[in-house]
Every structure is written in structure tokens, then in C-alpha cells.
Amino acid sequence: MQTTEILLHTRFQIGPVDPRVFGGFLEHLGRAVYEGVYDPQSAHADADGFRTDVMQALRRLRMTAMRYPGGNFASGYHWLDGVGPKANRPTVRELAWQSIEPNQFGTDEFIQLSRRMDWIPMLTVNLGTGTPEEARNWVEYCNCPLGTKYADLRAANGHPEPYDVRLWCLGNEMDGPWQLGHVPAQEYAIRAQQAAKMMKDVDKRIETVVCGSCTISLPTYMEWDRQVLEYIGDYADYISLHRYVGNRNGDTPDYLAITNSIDRQIEEMDATCRFVQAKRRSKKRLFLCFDEWNVWYKNRQMDGAGKFAPHLIEEVYNLEDALVAAGFLNSFIRHADVVKIANLAQIVNVIAPILTQGDDLLVQSIFYPFEMMSKRRDGVSLRVVVQGPDYEGQTNGRVTYVDASAILAAGAVHVFATNRATDAAAVVQVNLADCDITGLADAELLTGPNAQAANSFEQPNLVCAQPFADVHIADGKASFELPALSFAALTFRLG
Secondary structure (H helix, E strand, C coil): CCCEEEEECCCCEEEECCHHHCEEECCCCCCCCECCCECCCCCCECCCCEEHHHHHHHHCCCCCEEEECCCHHHHHCCHHHHCCCHHHCCCEEECCCCEEECCCCCHHHHHHHHHHHCCEEEEECCCCCCCHHHHHHHHHHHHCCCCCHHHHHHHHCCCCCCCCCCEEEECCCCCCCCCCCCCCHHHHHHHHHHHHHHHHHHCCCCEEEECCCCCCCCCCCCHHHHHHHHHHHHHCCEEEEEEEECCCCCCHHHHHCCHHHHHHHHHHHHHHHHHHHHHCCCCCCCEEEEEEEEECCCCCCCCCCCEECCCCCCCCCEHHHHHHHHHHHHHHHHCCCCEEEEEEECCCCCCCCEEEECCEEEECCCHHHHHHHHCCCCCEEECCEEECCEEEECCCEEEECEEEEEEEECCEEEEEEEECCCCCCEEEEEEECCCCEEEEEEEEEEECCCCCCECCCCCCCCCEEEECCCEEEECCEEEEEECCCEEEEEEEEEC
């Protein structure tokens, strides 16, 4: 294959990469909470019931903003059910996933886990069956000093110091007809504005995420966003967008070209934000919160049938899924000026990079690109020009075989590159126009025997990251060969 050139310039900067782009999502769904992060019966459980093996694996991902408690679950969740003595918490049948919820894990446990994991807590209020006042009360419980009803309740539950939760989502996927409490855009906008005002009246430091279009396939796409943003105005700081993708047609080249559609979704949402800002004559710029993203299409089991911790949407991920996960993160980095928060959905068992089976744990293929990029996330996103062979995806359009992004750090540049070719290696050259590459600090490569190769409890290391040393530095440039269907994360020293 003809050489692909990745062209960079240290002054052609997009913006700082917000660490919160490497966030996660924990929902009361299936075995994400129970038998996932919280499993007092496990041999790995600590004194608080948290699974130490799960925490150890998640620490490798260096996740930041952690969204909780949903998801669709949030639209039927009443936070008061999940606080106080565990013996007094009600067991309920939740309607989003038709499962039994014992409320043994709630706000206090989530904050405790977040502090242990160094996560930034990101709470989603119930604007489906809940009220703006209920949302306001939750902010008081989490953030206010002692001396008022809900702050004192927090202290009575053993937590006198405020939790200082800064990120709050104003409901979840309220544009979706499947959502509990779904209403038209104008009605949701009124509800969200009422909640945001009261929440910020309680704590002016908080930032709010308003519900944007949760899929590009709904007929209300973009029109919903315009109506909501025009009404809520400056009470919102971010707008959410969601995306789940999959290889439903068994077309690997087209599937790997999905980055075109992800880029377009981000740019369309940003254009809507800019339009509304101009129309409202507002000085405030809204940014994007991509608070649900992942591959999801194989396992569609979503009905818990009245069971506790049922096995729901436990996707098995293969090599091509991992390359698509890298594509999402490449897109977020390329749009660092507008994408400020992103949350991999989810973190354990449910469409997740980690699976548990009894006391055993499996790291799935999508775990690795997240880990490889997260450890190299600090710095400023650079504009990337990729010149090389390309192809036409059946539905996603023309893309270069090599997908890339880059981050400028102190004395170094991090380069992320995927070879989408199914049967040919890609020779890649990295060229910084205004600076010499003087050496390779470190690099990793992710690949596998074929596109459908997936880790299992029997073969846990079939698809995993390996050190990558076959990189050549000459005349201030770097060159390397990417195997077919592979992803590399490289850190170069600069002169």
C-alpha cells in the first residue's frame, strides 16, 4: 500500500483535550452495579462491598467524569429511595429495564466509590417521572453545608461534609418515545429550565447538561435541540448527544468508516449551538457532552422480566469493535474545542470493557484503545492532515485507510493511528512541519488474528495491547508499519 503521511504543525492547535472526555457511565441496569462494581458476596469484595478486582481494572482506564444512575433508569428513579439505612430502603420494580431494584447502592455509595476511584461524579436527575423540585432537593443533599433539611439528612446518613457534585444532567434521552415521562421538546424545555434554575439557585457553581437528540435517526433530530436550547438559554452549560453503532450488515470496511458519521454528528450539534447562540444574542457558548457512546448491536436483551441483576445487553466485543472505539476517541480529540465531556457507556458487564463471571473478570477488546489513549491524553489537540490511500464505505462515505488524531504535550507529541484495511499493512510517516521528532518515548499496538477475534474467559488475551518498538526515526520524521486491522498509540520526543 502507498505510504500514508500524517502531517502536523505544533501551532495548528484545536484546543486543550479536556480530561473529562475520558469519562464513564454507571447505570442501574443488568449487572452493572450489582455483580459489577458492588458485590458484597464476591470473594473480591472489600469491607464496603465494592469489588476490588473491578476497581483495579478500571483504574487502568483513568476514567474521569462518571455518569450515574442512568440512562433510562434515571427517568423513574427517586434518589431518596437510595439513601439512609439500607434496611429501610425500599425494594421496587423499576420500569426502564423491568428489573427489581433493592436500592442497596445509592447516592452515598456512588460518591464513596467515586472518591476511591478519583472519578468526577456526574448525576442525572429524574425529569421523566420526577419533578424539578426533587432535582433541586438532590443538589441540596449533595452540596449544601449543614443547617437545612436535606443537608442535615446527608449528615444523619453519616456524611456531614458536602459532596460538591458539579456536573448535573437534566434528565436522559427525553426526546425518545421509549423514555418514561417523554414529552415534546417544548414541554421538556420548560421542565428542564425550571429544574436548572432551582438547582443553580441552590448552588451557583454547578454545571448542567441539557438533553439533546439521543439518536440521529429520530425525525426530531436537530429540531428538538434548537427548540430546547432557545428556551432554556443560559441555564444550560452543555448539551448531550448519544451514539451507539454496530456492524449490522457484516461490512467491516463500512463499519470502520463510521468515523465520518461521528464527526458529522458532532459538527451538526455544534452548528445548532452556534445558531441558537447567535439568534439569542448570547455571549455564552454551549459545549458538547457526548455522555453515551459505544458499540452496541449484538445483544439486545433489555427486559429484566422482574429479576434482580439480570444478564442484560452483555455485549461481547471483537477487534473491529475496538478499532471503532478508537475511532470515537479520535473524533473527540479532533473536536477538542467543542467536545468537553464524553462517557463510555458503560463500565462493567453492560456493554462494557469489563465482564465478570462469578469471581472471575475478563478484559474485553474495547478496553485497550481507551487505556492506550487515556494514558496519553494530557495536552493540546493538533489539526491532523492525513494524506494516503482511501476507500469508499458503503454507507459512511470516503475515508483514508488510516484514521488519526494527535495531542501535543510538553516536549512530546502523542499520535493515535488506526489501519482500517482488512488485508494490507499501512506504511505510515509522521511529519511535524515545524519541529523534529528526535525519538520514540513509548508505543503500543493493538491487533488480533481477524476482525471478529474476541477475548473470552478461555482465551483472555486474544486481542490485547502489546509494546510496539518497530518505529524508525530519520531526518526528524517517524515511520512505522501498521498491520491490517490495527491501532497504535505512540509518544514521540520532540527536538
